[in-house]
């Protein structure tokens with residue numbers, strides 16, 4: 031057995047300090063993370079986890095049903111990519127429609143589990159009035 035085990039030198043970029051666009055705290059974007067994920071993270075690890083499970087709101091900017099994709103304008107004014115396959119079955123996206131969704135962060139950031147809000151989703155109070 032050879033004593034010369036090959037050593038891989040990874041050229042890692044230096045760690046960087048970023049501030050979270052959601053809660054504002056500073057967090058470290060390590061060289062290793064930079065290498066693995068080329069896209070700069072917008073949120074601290076805590077918020078990333080939180081935002082991944084919480085639903086967001088937006089309005090369909092445009093959606094091309096034939097091509098099967100479009101964009102949603104989020105409440106912060108930025109647009110996010112949406113594909114038909116990430117829309118909950120049966121829901122149709124149309125320009126101006128209010129939708130809720132989750133954000134898939136990362137290189138191919140996009141809206142997932144997109145749900146269109148039906149017009150006048152009434153929540154009728156079942157309690158009889160006297």
Ligand SMILES: [Zn+2]
Nearest residue numbers: 050053074077
């Ligand atoms: Zn945060």
